[in-house]
Amino acid sequence: MGAVHLAWKLQRWEVATLIGFMVALVVALVVIGWRMEQIQAAAPECWQRDTDAPLPAAMQDTCGASYQAHSAMREVGAYAAVGSTLAPFLFGVILGPPLVGREIEGRTAGIAWTLSRSRRRWLALRAGPVVGLVLVAMVLVGLAGTTLARQLAGGEPGFGSLVPPLPLLLARGALALAIGLLAGVVIGRTFPAVLATALAVGLVMIAASIGIDAWMAAEARPIPQFGDMAGGSKIYNTGLRDDDSGKVITLQQYFTSPGVDDTAELPPPGMTLVAWSVPAADYPMWMWREAALLGGGAAVIAFAYVGAVGRRAL
Amino acid sequence: MSGVLTWARLSFRLQRLEILLLGAAVLVASGLMLWWAYELDGIAKAYPDCDYFDPALACQEAGQRFSETFSTAEIIIRNTWVAGFAVGLVLGVPLVAREIDHGTAQLAWTIGRSRVRWLIGRVAFAALVAIVLAALLAVTTEVLVTTMLPDIDLSRDFNFHGNRGPLIVGRAMLGLGAGVLVGALLGRQLPALLLGVFVVGGLYAASWVGFPLWYHSEADVASMDEYLGGPLWIESGIELTSGERLTWSELYGGGRAPLETYQADDGTYYATLADAEAERNPLGRDYILIIPGERYNEIVARETAVFAGAGLLLIGGAAAVTRRRRPS
Numbered sequence: 001m002g003a004v005h006l007a008w009k010l011q012r013w014e015v016a017t018l019i020g021f022m023v024a025l026v027v028a029l030v031v032i033g034w035r036m037e038q039i040q041a042a043a044p045e046c047w048q049r050d051t052d053a054p055l056p057a058a059m060q061d062t063c064g065a066s067y068q069a070h071s072a073m074r075e076v077g078a079y080a081a082v083g084s085t086l087a088p089f090l091f092g093v094i095l096g097p098p099l100v101g102r103e104i105e106g107r108t109a110g111i112a113w114t115l116s117r118s119r120r121r122w123l124a125l126r127a128g129p130v131v132g133l134v135l136v137a138m139v140l141v142g143l144a145g146t147t148l149a150r151q152l153a154g155g156e157p158g159f160g161s162l163v164p165p166l167p168l169l170l171a172r173g174a175l176a177l178a179i180g181l182l183a184g185v186v187i188g189r190t191f192p193a194v195l196a197t198a199l200a201v202g203l204v205m206i207a208a209s210i211g212i213d214a215w216m217a218a219e220a221r222p223i224p225q226f227g228d229m230a231g232g233s234k235i236y237n238t239g240l241r242d243d244d245s246g247k248v249i250t251l252q253q254y255f256t257s258p259g260v261d262d263t264a265e266l267p268p269p270g271m272t273l274v275a276w277s278v279p280a281a282d283y284p285m286w287m288w289r290e291a292a293l294l295g296g297g298a299a300v301i302a303f304a305y306v307g308a309v310g311r312r313a314l
Numbered sequence: 315m316s317g318v319l320t321w322a323r324l325s326f327r328l329q330r331l332e333i334l335l336l337g338a339a340v341l342v343a344s345g346l347m348l349w350w351a352y353e354l355d356g357i358a359k360a361y362p363d364c365d366y367f368d369p370a371l372a373c374q375e376a377g378q379r380f381s382e383t384f385s386t387a388e389i390i391i392r393n394t395w396v397a398g399f400a401v402g403l404v405l406g407v408p409l410v411a412r413e414i415d416h417g418t419a420q421l422a423w424t425i426g427r428s429r430v431r432w433l434i435g436r437v438a439f440a441a442l443v444a445i446v447l448a449a450l451l452a453v454t455t456e457v458l459v460t461t462m463l464p465d466i467d468l469s470r471d472f473n474f475h476g477n478r479g480p481l482i483v484g485r486a487m488l489g490l491g492a493g494v495l496v497g498a499l500l501g502r503q504l505p506a507l508l509l510g511v512f513v514v515g516g517l518y519a520a521s522w523v524g525f526p527l528w529y530h531s532e533a534d535v536a537s538m539d540e541y542l543g544g545p546l547w548i549e550s551g552i553e554l555t556s557g558e559r560l561t562w563s564e565l566y567g568g569g570r571a572p573l574e575t576y577q578a579d580d581g582t583y584y585a586t587l588a589d590a591e592a593e594r595n596p597l598g599r600d601y602i603l604i605i606p607g608e609r610y611n612e613i614v615a616r617e618t619a620v621f622a623g624a625g626l627l628l629i630g631g632a633a634a635v636t637r638r639r640r641p642s
Contacts (some may be wrong), residue, residue: 013500013502013504013505014504014505014508016505017505017508017509018508021508060572060573060574063573064566064572064573067573068563068566090508094504094507094508098504106416187331189331190503190504191331191332191407191408191412191503191504191507192331192332192335194504194507195331195332195335195336195404196331196335199335199338199339252374252378255374256374
């Protein structure tokens, strides 16, 4: 309790602002997702049609109003989704750097570390409540966003999902926090450390995104288009598969082959259009891979952080 | 001269780390943009007869290289709207807040001739740095977009409007003003940075709604059938046979027409397929409100002035707060 009280006293402004943001975000995610479900439940006949035929005249007013209301909520929901994407970074970037950075900047680190039995013990007491807060906040945001994620994706969320799932929120929050903690110790000044953390988190996320994308591209396989491929898949290239031999070529290879009529309709007889893709069904596996990668990175940085605090000159 | 140098050196020392980090970020982003511009320009010069967005057979390899580089460059260019705000905010927040946070405001304000004079000295240097960094981004974004759209005269086209050019500098001034004011009000750096992000987000959202409303009365009426160049889109909808104009959401959401309407070859809309085939009871024709591409420079100058002016007003507000504020 003492550690939590101390953490609150030292970071109450940031913590209060972030808790306010989190509460607003959680309420928005829950209310918008719930409202979208309600709109669909109120006119199920408009949302369970399995035909592309025009709406019967009798249904046009009801369905028109239902689609309009759902679309309006969808627009607002997209903003809430952006909020949930930013939340883990915001928590990590704002809460991480001041933990040690402020003590060094305010020249109170010497006293704090001398009074404690060891720097590691001091660190555990100070960092524990902050880590706990970030984890609890991410769990709440993740759970609150599940309905909205399904509504925005029009089914089970796939690669294009706008709302990050819980494991990714936790991993990103942990990574941003770890980078922030390390930046605070290394730079020793709070505000520049926050800025450095934001830049470093941005760079790390871009690098991770490029790396994972390349990994996925390497594991993408040719799947028939318009057939087995469900929405939410990640497509990397398109091509043609010979129905007899099973040989697959890219569309570019096909069009640059001699004697090909590039105005003829695709696919040519005896061939099937395929897309090199990672199917939406693989999304959970890739989500866990990304979470493990980022979480592992966070753990490595956290070890470096503990070491840096132990060696940091006053 | 030595007074100016002393002022610059002292101001730099007070914000050394922020300036160096921001400067490094801006240089990296500018370097990347110039590299992509060089790549795109190289492809365009190597294949002068190719159309890169609908590549003919002979141009497919060049087209693919161009399109891949274009897509990568687009990721950064689509996000440059936030860069100006960020530069201004990061430089503005600590100006007053850090002095109060560290308990040095009393000393700084006592030594100076007046608090406002002290603040002007601090803001002037931060504004100078913000303008230099934002101007660098403004130039490099223009260079990059010019190579991304080599066949378009970008001084008369709203493509990538808001993501390139002097508007970035105007936004930096708004970010600076918001940062200084929020920092002076809260007197704590990190909470002020957080609140500043929300304030700037709110101001940007207000501009996003406000500018189209402002342009509504001066927009030109056009039709989808004509060539429009690169206009700024303000609104689109249907002009009913009565002459009344309704946006598409007003038409369908307000129950003024069935959910599915039918458009004849001449562009006229009908409520039913039978009406369209018999050409009876037309609903009206589509219309769009646009600001023509020829007015691009004027609109950019106007928006830049609004952002910068709002930033100056906020700095004025910060001066008023600083004048009356307790130094702790």
